[in-house]
Amino acid sequence: xxxxxxxxxxxxxxxxxxxxxxxxxxxxxxxxxxxxxxxxxxxxxxxxxxxxxxxxxxxxxxxxxxxxxxxxxxxxxxxxxxxxxxxxxxxxxxxxxxxxxxxxxxxxxxxxxxxxxxxxxxxxxxxxxxxxxxxxxxxxxxxxxxxxxxxxxxxxxxxxxxxxxxxxxxxxxxxxxxxxxxxxxxxxxxxxxxxxxxxxxxxxxxxxxxxxxxxxxxxxxxxxxxxxxxxxxxxxxxxxxxxxxxxxxxxxxxxxxxxxxxxxxxxxxxxxxxxxxxxxxxxxxxxxxxxxxxxxxxxx
Amino acid sequence: xxxxxxxxxxxxxxxxxxxxxxxxxxxxxxxxxxxxxxxxxxxxxxxxxxxxxxxxxxxxxxxxxxxxxxxxxxxxxxxxxxxxxxxxxxxxxxxxxxxxxxxxxxxxxxxxxxxxxxxxxxxxxxxxxxxxxxxxxxxxxxxxxxxxxxxxxxxxxxxxxxxxxxxxxxxxxxxxxxxxxxxxxxxxxxxxxxxxxxxxxxxxxxxxxxxxxxxxxxxxxxxxxxxxxxxxxxxxxxxxxxxxxxxxxxxxxxxxxxxxxxxxxxxxxxxxxxxxxxxxxxxxxxxxxxxxxxxxxxxx
Numbered sequence: 001x002x003x004x005x006x007x008x009x010x011x012x013x014x015x016x017x018x019x020x021x022x023x024x025x026x027x028x029x030x031x032x033x034x035x036x037x038x039x040x041x042x043x044x045x046x047x048x049x050x051x052x053x054x055x056x057x058x059x060x061x062x063x064x065x066x067x068x069x070x071x072x073x074x075x076x077x078x079x080x081x082x083x084x085x086x087x088x089x090x091x092x093x094x095x096x097x098x099x100x101x102x103x104x105x106x107x108x109x110x111x112x113x114x115x116x117x118x119x120x121x122x123x124x125x126x127x128x129x130x131x132x133x134x135x136x137x138x139x140x141x142x143x144x145x146x147x148x149x150x151x152x153x154x155x156x157x158x159x160x161x162x163x164x165x166x167x168x169x170x171x172x173x174x175x176x177x178x179x180x181x182x183x184x185x186x187x188x189x190x191x192x193x194x195x196x197x198x199x200x201x202x203x204x205x206x207x208x209x210x211x212x213x214x215x216x217x218x219x220x221x222x223x224x225x226x227x228x229x230x231x232x233x234x235x236x237x238x239x240x241x242x243x244x245x246x247x248x249x250x251x252x253x254x255x256x257x258x259x260x261x262x263x264x265x266x267x268x269x270x271x272x273x274x275x276x277x278x279x280x281x282x283x284x285x286x287x288x289x290x291x292x293x294x295x296x297x298x299x300x
Numbered sequence: 301x302x303x304x305x306x307x308x309x310x311x312x313x314x315x316x317x318x319x320x321x322x323x324x325x326x327x328x329x330x331x332x333x334x335x336x337x338x339x340x341x342x343x344x345x346x347x348x349x350x351x352x353x354x355x356x357x358x359x360x361x362x363x364x365x366x367x368x369x370x371x372x373x374x375x376x377x378x379x380x381x382x383x384x385x386x387x388x389x390x391x392x393x394x395x396x397x398x399x400x401x402x403x404x405x406x407x408x409x410x411x412x413x414x415x416x417x418x419x420x421x422x423x424x425x426x427x428x429x430x431x432x433x434x435x436x437x438x439x440x441x442x443x444x445x446x447x448x449x450x451x452x453x454x455x456x457x458x459x460x461x462x463x464x465x466x467x468x469x470x471x472x473x474x475x476x477x478x479x480x481x482x483x484x485x486x487x488x489x490x491x492x493x494x495x496x497x498x499x500x501x502x503x504x505x506x507x508x509x510x511x512x513x514x515x516x517x518x519x520x521x522x523x524x525x526x527x528x529x530x531x532x533x534x535x536x537x538x539x540x541x542x543x544x545x546x547x548x549x550x551x552x553x554x555x556x557x558x559x560x561x562x563x564x565x566x567x568x569x570x571x572x573x574x575x576x577x578x579x580x581x582x583x584x585x586x587x588x589x590x591x592x593x594x595x596x597x598x599x600x
Contacts (some may be wrong), residue, residue: 005481040505090505097503098484181305184398201537202557203397204545204587205340205390236536237501245504257502287504 003042005100006125013124016116017105023048028122029105036068036088043100044091044128047147048120051109052076055136055144058112063104063126064221066136067092067143078138084131089143096128097244101150125150130217130243132286144221182226183212186233186273194235195267196247196255201235213239215249216279229276232267245287249280258287303342305400306425313424316416317405323348328422329405336368336388343400344391344428347447348420351409352376355436355444358412363404363426364521366436367392367443378438384431389443396428397544401450425450430517430543432586444521482526483512486533486573494535495567496547496555501535513539515549516579529576532567545587549580558587 007013008027023029029046031037038044049058053066054077067089070080084093095102104123109115114123126147136142192200192208201209213234216224224230234242241247247255253275254263307313308327323329329346331337338344349358353366354377367389370380384393395402404423409415414423426447436442492500492508501509513534516524524530534542538555541547547555553575554563 002481085505093504094507097507097509181302187398199537201540201544202546202559203541204393204558205385206559207394207397207544207546209397209540209544209546236540237499240501240509240536241503244501244507244509246502246507246509258504259502259506 003038003045005043005045007103007122011122013122015122017120017122019119020048023105023120028103034068034088036091038091038095039087040085040090040094042091043095043098044088044102045095045100046103046105047092048105048107049109049112049115050107051111051115053142054078054138055142058106058114060114061149062129062220063147065092065145065147067131067145070140070142078136078140078142081141082133082143084133084143086143089145092128092145093131096131096145099127101125101127102147104147104149123149129219130222130286132221134221146219146221182228182231186212186228186231189270189273190233190268193233193268194238195232195269196234196238196265198268199235199237209236210234211236211239213242215242215275216282217243222282224279224282228273230279232275242283248284248287249275250284251277251280253277253280261288303338303345305343305345307403307422311422313422315422317420317422319419320348323405323420328403334368334388336391338391338395339387340385340390340394342391343395343398344388344402345395345400346403346405347392348405348407349409349412349415350407351411351415353442354378354438355442358406358414360414361449362429362520363447365392365445365447367431367445370440370442378436378440378442381441382433382443384433384443386443389445392428392445393431396431396445399427401425401427402447404447404449423449429519430522430586432521434521446519446521482528482531486512486528486531489570489573490533490568493533493568494538495532495569496534496538496565498568499535499537509536510534511536511539513542515542515575516582517543522582524579524582528573530579532575542583548584548587549575550584551577551580553577553580561588 004027011026011028017023020032024032029037029048035048035050036044037046049056053071055066057064067082069082069086070078072079084090104126106115106121106123108118126149129146129148131143131145133141133143187210192210203209210233213232214224215230215232216222218224218226245258248258249255250263254266256263304327311326311328317323320332324332329337329348335348335350336344337346353371355366357364367382369382369386370378372379384390404426406415406421406423408418426449429446429448431443431445433441433443487510492510503509510533513532514524515530515532516522518524518526545558548558549555550563554566556563
């Protein structure tokens with residue numbers, strides 16, 4: 001059976017379930033014990049928030065979710081580092097890269113204002129927006145993933161989708177592009193050409209397309225700034241590569257693939273524009289294991 | 301003064317205005333007569349729906365909006381063709397390509413369930429998702445633009461945005477990527493490599509990134525199908541170029557820039573996959589003026 005993404009037919013957001021067996025039978029969350037359903041190859045299709053991790057933060061529309069591993073079941077404290085390659089964590093990172101919707105279930109948790117009083121509640125579809133490896137409250141490294149609730153959308157009207165896949169037909173995944181005044185400014189400054197490869201994507205007429213890319217991501221937990229010192233003008237391909245950890249910026253402002261850490265291009269600059277190397281270092285720390293950059297980790 | 305995008309401070313969605321002068325003073329819609337505010341170079345920042353075009357359709361969350369031109373003020377009927385290069389229409393197309401948010405104002409209109417009983421109402425920010433040149437009810441060509449309401453978002457928390465541009469800081473623009481089971485299938489089939497250029501964008505670890513691109517767009521008014529005969533595996537750059545009219549697919553399945561109509565690459569195919577040339581012809585008709593393809597237009 002292939003993994004099922006999206007909300008199953010006959011399940012609605014807000015629906016309550018008695019126990020994990022009911023969640024399993026309704027195809028909302030298949031594993032009976034694990035909090036994350038999925039694999040590195042296929043992606044994650046669902047998670048359960050159980051209140052079991054001290055570093056979890058539930059803000060309703062977005063959740064800072066602690067990956068799995070290193071948790072002591074009896075005390076619910078972290079007793080070891082987590083890793084981005086552990087099965088469930090790797091599954092969620094695959095879902096992030098592919099923009100897959102993740103079903104989120106909340107278990108009863110007195111500390112959360114969003115959790116049900118008892119049992120489990122289906123909270124709807126979220127996307128994994130970003131993740132960071134950071135020390136948690138108990139001092140061990142945790143994988144902290146940010147999940148954002150997908151905005152409700154009216155069903156897409158298509159000719160065939162209704163028959164072929166009723167549940168998925170209503171699912172729309174967003175790759176968000178923040179377009180601020182600064183972003184428009186930097187795109188104009190570079191004539192919409194990518195600072196990595198020089199490409200300006202042609203659009204209708206004489207229009208060209210580029211994206212303003214924040215090096216240190218905006219929003220919690222990263223809190224990068226919306227400033228020119230944190231912005232690059234990139235083509236969609238290199239923006240994707242930067243955001244999804246396929247590329248990092250080195251201290252000499254060359255770019256390298258994350259896998260080899262070998263530079264493959266120098267960033268191109270227009271007069272008067274430069275980024276803060278601390279933002280590049282922050283972005284790099286998101287995607288390079290602590291072992292590769294001991295000096296970064298010591299500063300954290 | 302540079303053009304202002306987003307919702308002005310002190311204006312809220314649903315706010316009522318007595319007349320066009322009040323809309324002007326509140327910076328919601330600056331022109332006192334024109335329905336579209338903007339230029340081809342800067343993009344459009346606001347529009348007013350006045351019930352003046354017979355082809356307008358207001359569905360609340362999305363609007364099929366008729367561009368300007370060719371309308372007889374007295375009878376409110378179309379008496380000439382509209383053009384995508386007319387100032388307001390070109391401005392809206394620029395906003396589409398750049399993902400700019402457009403303020404939408406509804407004027408009183410007895411035929412619309414969404415319009416206010418009198419005066420004008422600010423309906424919030426929309427994006428221009430697509431447009432089509434088609435014959436309208438009165439037989440003349442109209443520019444029909446689809447606008448989609450931006451999902452409400454909690455304000456971004458950034459360090460500097462609050463001071464620098466309070467209104468715009470809350471604006472997030474989406475480029476939507478529908479990721480259906482079919483889209484996952486086609487990306488797997490092509491190993492995430494683009495059918496135009498062969499690029500597979502590297503992401504974290506061994507992950508690769510590509511997008512499933514619908515040739516004839518889904519949703520109203522296009523009603524393209526979510527089927528393999530309407531899907532390509534593309535890199536984000538060529539997906540952008542296809543969706544924003546920088547590239548069309550010719551009948552021999554080569555791709556050409558819209559500007560020159562000269563082929564620059566042949567689509568690469570994996571065994572068993574092909575698209576329906578009618579979908580390519582439909583997409584082409586969106587971006588090429590009727591003069592260039594008289595046979596297409598005759599069939600419409």
